[in-house]
Amino acid sequence: MAKDNQFVNQIADIETDFPRWYTDVVVKTKLVDYGPVKGTMVIRPYGYAIWENIQKELDARIKATGHQNAYFPLLIPYSYMTREAEHVEGFAPEVAVVTVGGGETLAEPLVIRPTSETIFGEMYSKWLQSYRDLPILINQWANVMRWEKTTRPFLRTSEFLWQEGHTAHATEEEAMEETMKMLGVYKEFAETCLAIPVFTGRKTEKEKFAGAVATFGMEAMMHDGKSLQAGTSHYLGQNFAKAFDIQFLDKDGTHKYAYTTSWGVSTRLIGALIMAHGDQRGLVLPPVVAPVQAILIPIAAKKEGVLEAVADLKAKLLASGIRADSDTTDNSPGWKFNEWEMKGVPLRIELGPRDIEAGKMVLVRRDTHEKVEAPLENAAETVQKLLADIQSNLLKMARRRKEERVVSAENMDELLKGVEGGNFVKAGWCGCRECEDKIKEQTAATARVLVEDECAETCVCCGKKAKHVVLFARAY
RNA sequence: CGAGGUGUAGCGCAGUUUGGUAGCGCGCUUGGUUCGGGACCAAGAGGUCGUGGGUUCAAGUCCCGUCACCUCGACCA
Numbered sequence: 001m002a003k004d005n006q007f008v009n010q011i012a013d014i015e016t017d018f019p020r021w022y023t024d025v026v027v028k029t030k031l032v033d034y035g036p037v038k039g040t041m042v043i044r045p046y047g048y049a050i051w052e053n054i055q056k057e058l059d060a061r062i063k064a065t066g067h068q069n070a071y072f073p074l075l076i077p078y079s080y081m082t083r084e085a086e087h088v089e090g091f092a093p094e095v096a097v098v099t100v101g102g103g104e105t106l107a108e109p110l111v112i113r114p115t116s117e118t119i120f121g122e123m124y125s126k127w128l129q130s131y132r133d134l135p136i137l138i139n140q141w142a143n144v145m146r147w148e149k150t151t152r153p154f155l156r157t158s159e160f161l162w163q164e165g166h167t168a169h170a171t172e173e174e175a176m177e178e179t180m181k182m183l184g185v186y187k188e189f190a191e192t193c194l195a196i197p198v199f200t201g202r203k204t205e206k207e208k209f210a211g212a213v214a215t216f217g218m219e220a221m222m223h224d225g226k227s228l229q230a231g232t233s234h235y236l237g238q239n240f241a242k243a244f245d246i247q248f249l250d251k252d253g254t255h256k257y258a259y260t261t262s263w264g265v266s267t268r269l270i271g272a273l274i275m276a277h278g279d280q281r282g283l284v285l286p287p288v289v290a291p292v293q294a295i296l297i298p299i300a301a302k303k304e305g306v307l308e309a310v311a312d313l314k315a316k317l318l319a320s321g322i323r324a325d326s327d328t329t330d331n332s333p334g335w336k337f338n339e340w341e342m343k344g345v346p347l348r349i350e351l352g353p354r355d356i357e358a359g360k361m362v363l364v365r366r367d368t369h370e371k372v373e374a375p376l377e378n379a380a381e382t383v384q385k386l387l388a389d390i391q392s393n394l395l396k397m398a399r400r401r402k403e404e405r406v407v408s409a410e411n412m413d414e415l416l417k418g419v420e421g422g423n424f425v426k427a428g429w430c431g432c433r434e435c436e437d438k439i440k441e442q443t444a445a446t447a448r449v450l451v452e453d454e455c456a457e458t459c460v461c462c463g464k465k466a467k468h469v470v471l472f473a474r475a476y
Numbered sequence: 477c478g479a480g481g482u483g484u485a486g487c488g489c490a491g492u493u494u495g496g497u498a499g500c501g502c503g504c505u506u507g508g509u510u511c512g513g514g515a516c517c518a519a520g521a522g523g524u525c526g527u528g529g530g531u532u533c534a535a536g537u538c539c540c541g542u543c544a545c546c547u548c549g550a551c552c553a
Binding site: 010019020023034036038090091093094115144146148149150155156160162164209217228229230231232264265266267268269297298299300301302303330331332333334335336337338339341350352354355362 | 477510511512513514515544545546547548549550551552553
């Protein structure tokens with residue numbers, strides 16, 4: 001028991017000190033380390049492997065919906081930023097600007113992209129001639145930089161990795177369809193791969209992307225009941241088309257502005273993963289994106305045949321596509337159990353002399369801590385099945401939490417009580433900015449998304465007739 | 477940008493009140509014994525005390541400046 005406490009003390013308490021728990025976990029599990037420049041992070045191999053798995057799964061979905069990958073430049077002429085009024089207003093305060101190159105002051109300053117609508121817009125206006133050229137469906141995987149005031153690894157860093165899709169369409173309907181389609185892709189991806197159920201919906205004017213006509217977001221509930229915006233999809237209308245002259249000659253012989261969209265998810269998803277599934281022992285990674293799906297721990301490794309059996313089993317698992325690894329260091333088994341649990345590996349396999357003699361292995365699930373024995377024969381199938389079960393169980397548990405922690409509020413007291421209890425709160429809203437601001441001021445909760453197909457009588461704040469039902473929550 | 481906090485060995489910290497040869501735990505290296513929930517023994521390596529100046533016979537410690545990072549707020553994927 002004493003040793004148990006010693007272990008627990010290595011990470012802050014998840015219930016009472018969640019922020020500290022988060023930073024403890026990301027650093028101790030070697031997902032990330034702080035960079036020398038404020039707000040920057042080094043994504044270490046273990047963390048980057050998660051990102052690669054996210055990329056692999058999401059990229060396949062982006063391509064399956066007809067998009068192609070490309071790469072646009074990091075540096076954007078400052079003047080591009082100023083062409084769309086709302087866009088520059090939103091992003092100017094947080095761009096990093098390059099003013100010197102090769103030792104000389106530049107004629108025009110360059111911004112390090114905070115997002116790429118402007119340079120995509122500029123290029124699309126060059127490339128687009130005819131309605132036959134539409135739609136243009138391009139995605140890029142890139143880094144972007146935003147000079148954030150306060151930062152936390154994965155959740156908010158000055159530089160982060162993401163994918164940004166930028167599309168151009170002939171009609172409003174098509175562009176809107178694209179916007180919703182990609183929001184749907186994100187939702188399916190989050191649930192299937194990350195085991196994170198999400199709320200999706202339209203954002204309020206205040207929370208909208210700078211320069212968009214409408215922004216749709218997906219919000220995920222974290223362990224502490226706060227919300228994390230895990231992805232967004234924007235319908236840009238003709239705002240950027242007009243600012244960048246993205247025109248085409250239509251069938252009817254007239255020039256028309258295109259309708260554009262943009263959508264993105266970032267390395268913040270890794271933060272979502274950590275905060276949605278983690279527990280007191282550390283990370284809990286869904287098998288689909290876990291860098292190591294099964295960790296093999298030899299017991300009494302120096303006894304004859306143990307290491308050979310471990311290597312043998314590992315090879316078998318690898319051969320059937322399971323991301324298996326073995327820990328053959330000199331640390332004690334107990335040390336390894338705790339270490340790999342903290343690192344969130346979905347499945348641990350113990351193999352010792354007694355098991356080998358009996359032709360079996362011991363399997364321990366990270367999600368339930370359930371310990372089972374299984375024959376070494378057909379080990380790969382057993383492991384595959386367990387991994388699939390862990391994946392679906394994580395989603396099930398997250399879904400249950402998500403459903404249990406949505407409450408309704410009729411007035412400000414109920415709204416405050418709701419969010420203080422770590423809930424998402426549904427409430428009526430009159431639609432005015434004053435009420436939205438007042439709610440934030442009094443409850444620290446913001447409008448996450450507008451809820452469709454639900455009605456409310458009155459605004460939770462002013463009591464006037466409600467226009468929308470809004471999902472309120474405190475957010476990261 | 478506002479409010480707090482912290483900079484001493486790879487990591488976590490003590491030492492600063494009251495100035496007097498740089499310490500502890502973990503980790504690391506070597507050898508040995510161990511191994512089914514964070515093992516143990518022995519011997520080692522490792523620090524211009526964030527940085528610049530000042531006071532002093534003497535500064536990790538006192539004074540002035542400065543930089544960085546962390547946390548919390550206002551802004552954001």
